[in-house]
Amino acid sequence: MLKRNVPLLITALVGVFLIVANFFPSLSAMSEDFTVFFGIIAAMAFVLGGGSLLKVHLKKISDRNAGWAFSLIVLGTFAITLAVGLLKIGVPPNPTFPDKPWSGSVNADGTAFEWIYEYALKPLSATMFAMLAFYIASAAFRAFRAKNIEAILLLGTAFIILLGRTFAGYYLTSWIPIDGPFSGLRIEELSVYIMQVFNTAGSRAIIIGIALGIASTSLKILMGLDRSYLGGGN
Amino acid sequence: MSMVDRLANIDRRWIFLMMGLAVAVPIIYIGITGKTLPEQPTPLAQAAFDEIDKLPVGSRILLAWDFDPASEGELGPMASSFVRQCCQKGHRMYFLTLWPVGTQMIQKSASLVIDGFYPDLEYGTDWVDLGFKAGNEAVIKTIATDFGQMFPNDARGTPIESIPMMEGIASISSFDAIINVSAGYPGSKEWVLYAATPYKKPLLVGCTGVQAPQMYPYVPLQVQGLLGAIKGAAEYESVVNAWVRRHTIETILEEADVDAADAETMTTSFLADSGDLTAWLATPAAGGLTAAKRTALSDAVDGDEPGIFLEAQRRMGPQLVAHLLMIGLILAGNAVFFVTRRRGGVR
Numbered sequence: 001m002l003k004r005n006v007p008l009l010i011t012a013l014v015g016v017f018l019i020v021a022n023f024f025p026s027l028s029a030m031s032e033d034f035t036v037f038f039g040i041i042a043a044m045a046f047v048l049g050g051g052s053l054l055k056v057h058l059k060k061i062s063d064r065n066a067g068w069a070f071s072l073i074v075l076g077t078f079a080i081t082l083a084v085g086l087l088k089i090g091v092p093p094n095p096t097f098p099d100k101p102w103s104g105s106v107n108a109d110g111t112a113f114e115w116i117y118e119y120a121l122k123p124l125s126a127t128m129f130a131m132l133a134f135y136i137a138s139a140a141f142r143a144f145r146a147k148n149i150e151a152i153l154l155l156g157t158a159f160i161i162l163l164g165r166t167f168a169g170y171y172l173t174s175w176i177p178i179d180g181p182f183s184g185l186r187i188e189e190l191s192v193y194i195m196q197v198f199n200t201a202g203s204r205a206i207i208i209g210i211a212l213g214i215a216s217t218s219l220k221i222l223m224g225l226d227r228s229y230l231g232g233g234n
Numbered sequence: 235m236s237m238v239d240r241l242a243n244i245d246r247r248w249i250f251l252m253m254g255l256a257v258a259v260p261i262i263y264i265g266i267t268g269k270t271l272p273e274q275p276t277p278l279a280q281a282a283f284d285e286i287d288k289l290p291v292g293s294r295i296l297l298a299w300d301f302d303p304a305s306e307g308e309l310g311p312m313a314s315s316f317v318r319q320c321c322q323k324g325h326r327m328y329f330l331t332l333w334p335v336g337t338q339m340i341q342k343s344a345s346l347v348i349d350g351f352y353p354d355l356e357y358g359t360d361w362v363d364l365g366f367k368a369g370n371e372a373v374i375k376t377i378a379t380d381f382g383q384m385f386p387n388d389a390r391g392t393p394i395e396s397i398p399m400m401e402g403i404a405s406i407s408s409f410d411a412i413i414n415v416s417a418g419y420p421g422s423k424e425w426v427l428y429a430a431t432p433y434k435k436p437l438l439v440g441c442t443g444v445q446a447p448q449m450y451p452y453v454p455l456q457v458q459g460l461l462g463a464i465k466g467a468a469e470y471e472s473v474v475n476a477w478v479r480r481h482t483i484e485t486i487l488e489e490a491d492v493d494a495a496d497a498e499t500m501t502t503s504f505l506a507d508s509g510d511l512t513a514w515l516a517t518p519a520a521g522g523l524t525a526a527k528r529t530a531l532s533d534a535v536d537g538d539e540p541g542i543f544l545e546a547q548r549r550m551g552p553q554l555v556a557h558l559l560m561i562g563l564i565l566a567g568n569a570v571f572f573v574t575r576r577r578g579g580v581r
Binding site: 028032035036038039042043046094096103105107117121122123125126128129130133134136137138140141142143144145146155158159162163165166167168170188192195196199200203204207 | 244246249250252253254257271272274276277302303304305306307335337338341367368369370372373375376379380383384389390391392443446447448450451453462463465550553554556557558559560561563564566567568571
């Protein structure tokens with residue numbers, strides 16, 4: 001009972017205080033303290049995250065679940081990176097404090113941490129992102145079908161944006177005078193118009209909807225009606 | 235087997251190959267020839283430039299580099315151009331990041347642009363790297379009112395009290411503008427909500443193509459300039475490059491005691507016809523210029539643009555071919571779909 005009610009009470013009190021503090025400048029200093037607490041908790045979350053990573057993958061390895069070897073690689077690279085960073089392997093001293101061997105930055109040129117970033121993290125991240133182009137191309141051929149009016153509108157818009165974001169858009173309709181009455185029909189102009197008018201209208205509606213949803217969910221959390229953040233499946 | 239049947243059952247690896255070639259061939263072609271496609275800046279890219287340009291020399295600019303290597307290909311060029319414009323204009327730059335690997339992005343901007351092209355700028359006086367801080371939007375909320383609480387030291391461990399350009403920096407209100415290059419959360423949206431809007435600071439955003447539609451609703455009151463993906467970067471890059479060229483020429487001419495109005499006219503004339511520069515350099519009016527200044531003037535008039543300031547424009551080539559391929563694939567896929575359906579098959 002206590003285990004569940006105390007967190008609910010803390011959440012409700014802090015939440016209500018922060019809302020009230022927003023309307024009273026005299027309470028702003030205390031409100032800022034809470035923001036600093038959040039920063040400390042966020043930093044601690046890195047430790048918890050590491051612990052959670054270890055727990056999940058160690059279990060997967062011990063149970064010999066499918067793909068357990070990948071978990072082994074995850075834990076190995078995690079341990080190496082952590083050790084290299086914490087032990088500051090290959091880090092030269094800070095020029096301001098030359099007699100303090102650990103005073104340099106792990107990100108300095110030539111350090112082991114920088115090597116891992118430059119030759120492992122960077123190419124792997126870029127490769128993962130670049131692979132999207134191949135899957136989108138495959139999806140373009142197999143999935144984008146003009147099956148109904150909505151799909152036709154979507155495809156038409158996609159064509160204008162795809163062309164408008166390249167030189168082709170400018171080239172194809174460059175014969176329309178830029179200062180004439182039909183300049184808005186130039187593909188690059190149409191592309192900007194779609195983004196600034198149709199997209200903005202739709203996005204604003206979504207943003208307002210999300211804001212109302214957040215307000216409603218926050219209220220439920222403060223009132224203790226939504227307890228999912230406590231975990232335990234209740 | 236008919237053509238339609240072959241297309242309907244095409245191995246996806248052929249599509250991957252086509253996309254690989256669509257990107258690789260233009261990269262190789264542009265790499266060999268050095269040619270780029272012309273860019274016409276949209277009002278949003280021009281607004282981003284104008285916002286930095288209209289600030290007085292020495293303004294304090296907060297540069298938040300919230301991206302990582304995964305999106306560096308898309309965002310790196312615009313980050314370089316933002317820094318270049320700030321350096322050329324003489325603004326003071328305060329770098330920070332809310333992304334753990336954003337520190338490397340800051341280091342790259344600093345080494346490529348500042349160390350490479352503006353070596354006279356001094357660390358701690360003209361620019362400072364404040365590094366990464368965990369806490370996402372809470373960091374923004376805190377520095378909005380108390381900068382020193384989150385950043386007591388710079389990324390090199392120097393206390394901010396010892397950094398000359400940190401004097402007078404108390405909160406977000408101490409800055410004249412914010413530039414955010416963002417690949418997601420935390421990023422542009424958080425800078426709009428917790429810094430730029432409540433404290434009425436100009437905010438210029440450079441973001442990925444996926445994020446751009448979410449940022450348009452904030453333009454122009456909360457976001458004054460928006461660069462969406464590599465297209466926005468290419469437009470802005472072309473504006474900055476043209477301006478840097480003009481600005482360099484005008485500055486050298488003014489150093490040779492040419493008055494500002496004449497320097498502007500002469501710059502236009504030199505850029506239209508480099509022969510005019512040769513003719514002017516032979517006149518006594520150019521006698522006050524040192525040999526180094528003469529070389530710098532000639533380079534500014536008809537020298538090649540450094541490669542790192544053409545990265546975005548170069549990437550528009552692969553983007554053009556890849557987009558045309560995508561349109562072709564969509565059309566081909568639909569043609570196959572309708573022919574198959576007419577025959578009575580369902581795909």
